[in-house]
Amino acid sequence: MELVLTTHFGNDQYRTIGTYQELGGYVALKKALGMTSDAIIDEVKKASLRGRGGAGFPAGIKWGFLPKNDRPRVLVINADEGEPGTFKDRLIMSRGPHLLIEGIAIAAFALNAHMSYIYIRGEFVKEANILNEAIDEAYAKGFLGKNILGSGFDLDLTVHRGAGAYVCGEETSLINSLEGKRGWPRLKPPFPAVVGAFGLPTIVNNVETLADVPWIITNGGEKFASLGSEKNGGTRLIGVSGWVEKPGVYELPCGTNLKDIIYKHCGGIKNGKALKAVIPGGSSTPVLRPEEIDVAYDIESMAKIGSASGSGGVIVIPEGTCMVRILGVLMNFYAHESCGQCTPCREGTGWFKTIVSRIENGKGKPGDIDLLLDLCDNMMGRTVCPLSEAAGMPVKSFLTKFRDEFEQHIRDQKCPYGNKFQSAHA
Numbered sequence: 221m222e223l224v225l226t227t228h229f230g231n232d233q234y235r236t237i238g239t240y241q242e243l244g245g246y247v248a249l250k251k252a253l254g255m256t257s258d259a260i261i262d263e264v265k266k267a268s269l270r271g272r273g274g275a276g277f278p279a280g281i282k283w284g285f286l287p288k289n290d291r292p293r294v295l296v297i298n299a300d301e302g303e304p305g306t307f308k309d310r311l312i313m314s315r316g317p318h319l320l321i322e323g324i325a326i327a328a329f330a331l332n333a334h335m336s337y338i339y340i341r342g343e344f345v346k347e348a349n350i351l352n353e354a355i356d357e358a359y360a361k362g363f364l365g366k367n368i369l370g371s372g373f374d375l376d377l378t379v380h381r382g383a384g385a386y387v388c389g390e391e392t393s394l395i396n397s398l399e400g401k402r403g404w405p406r407l408k409p410p411f412p413a414v415v416g417a418f419g420l421p422t423i424v425n426n427v428e429t430l431a432d433v434p435w436i437i438t439n440g441g442e443k444f445a446s447l448g449s450e451k452n453g454g455t456r457l458i459g460v461s462g463w464v465e466k467p468g469v470y471e472l473p474c475g476t477n478l479k480d481i482i483y484k485h486c487g488g489i490k491n492g493k494a495l496k497a498v499i500p501g502g503s504s505t506p507v508l509r510p511e512e513i514d515v516a517y518d519i520e521s522m523a524k525i526g527s528a529s530g531s532g533g534v535i536v537i538p539e540g541t542c543m544v545r546i547l548g549v550l551m552n553f554y555a556h557e558s559c560g561q562c563t564p565c566r567e568g569t570g571w572f573k574t575i576v577s578r579i580e581n582g583k584g585k586p587g588d589i590d591l592l593l594d595l596c597d598n599m600m601g602r603t604v605c606p607l608s609e610a611a612g613m614p615v616k617s618f619l620t621k622f623r624d625e626f627e628q629h630i631r632d633q634k635c636p637y638g639n640k641f642q643s644a645h646a
């Protein structure tokens with residue numbers, strides 16, 4: 221199986237520029253500097269490279285949204301990686317920082333952007349240090365800075381650390397935070413491609429999306445597309461956590477069967493237990509029952525079954541786990557992370573937390589399930605950013621697919637698993 225990103229991740233020296241170059245690094249940048257912008261963007265379009273940050277928007281099409289004017293452009297890299305269950309960008313930044321830097325340089329050249337910022341999650345101190353060292357090396361070798369490799373193209377790249385807010389992974393909130401403002405989302409339109417960072421046209425892309433770009437330039441968009449499934453080119457880094465024998469980050473072709481990811485690649489459910497549920501693409505994505513996981517792990521196939529591959533974080537839940545408690549833990553998170561700007565999200569996420577925790581603690585009321593579903597309807601599609609949907613989707617899917625467990629908690633006025641859910645932020 222052909223790997224795009226992780227071939228050399230086992231080599232500790234791969235993060236140094238010397239080893240990276242010995243193994244073929246920065247050759248794609250040299251090639252790209254001899255191409256036109258349009259030719260690079262065409263190659264990325266042919267690759268069917270879908271954004272790896274969660275929404276899966278085609279990267280080449282997004283790059284085409286920049287207005288055709290002389291205003292300076294900005295390229296922002298989303299390294300916030302805040303979605304619970306997701307831990308793959310961290311691997312790229314710590315094991316292959318130059319892959320990302322090379323991808324950024326190629327993308328910036330194609331977009332004619334001379335300013336670029338990596339917005340990295342505040343907790344990733346080690347990764348920020350590795351990136352800064354790698355950026356210094358790239359400047360010293362002429363891959364960043366003025367007149368890159370004699371091409372006449374200039375690019376400055378800066379690492380900006382966030383302060384640990386999930387909502388700052390949303391692109392407009394990220395831009396506000398980058399500008400030194402309060403990190404809450406902006407109303408769209410205008411979209412960042414038109415008015416983004418510092419009022420300038422801006423493209424925001426995920427770390428993995430850009431790290432794929434050198435391979436695409438070296439090997440061609442069509443080759444990349446052929447590695448994956450229809451409309452989903454290439455491979456993906458899939459982070460599998462929870463109750464499996466071999467949790468970790470796996471690089472697999474887009475469209476790999478989800479059941480195979482869990483049973484073949486990750487060795488199946490730990491200690492031979494039965495599978496109870498899978499959260500397939502980070503905590504915001506609708507939960508699946510075991511009979512639903514025989515599905516291609518790509519954007520269209522997952523959408524067909526009413527869920528999503530999201531940010532590539534698969535959470536595996538075994539038999540014997542209380543689904544009410546799991547939902548309670550998730551709702552605690554969303555209530556804490558709502559920025560509070562929109563009433564439906566600020567109030568709704570707080571009520572999600574309160575109601576789910578009272579059901580878990582044996583104090584649920586007969587109308588609570590309907591109340592939760594009603595809250596979902598009043599929150600989804602009515603707010604500035606999709607965080608309220610990110611909270612509503614798990615609620616709706618847990619209630620639909622595990623309703624009997626919620627009913628049992630309310631009927632018996634206790635958790636059948638003997639759990640006590642204690643909210644860390646109550």
Ligand SMILES: Cc1cc2nc3c(=O)[nH]c(=O)nc-3n(C[C@H](O)[C@H](O)[C@H](O)COP(=O)(O)O)c2cc1C
Pocket residue numbers: 270271272273274275276277279298299300301302303386387388389390391392424425426427429605606607610
């Ligand atoms: C609440 C929220 C949190 C998000 N967090 C992240 C994140 O941590 N990393 C990320 O790449 N995208 C995140 N996104 C998606 C970004 O808004 C944006 O779509 C993405 O960075 C675009 O990059 P891509 O097209 O390469 O995927 C988040 C979105 C929302 C609504």
Ligand code: SF4
Pocket residue numbers: 387404405557558559560561562563565566603604605606607608
């Ligand atoms: S939906 Fe929630 S997180 Fe998003 S802007 Fe509104 S209040 Fe803030």
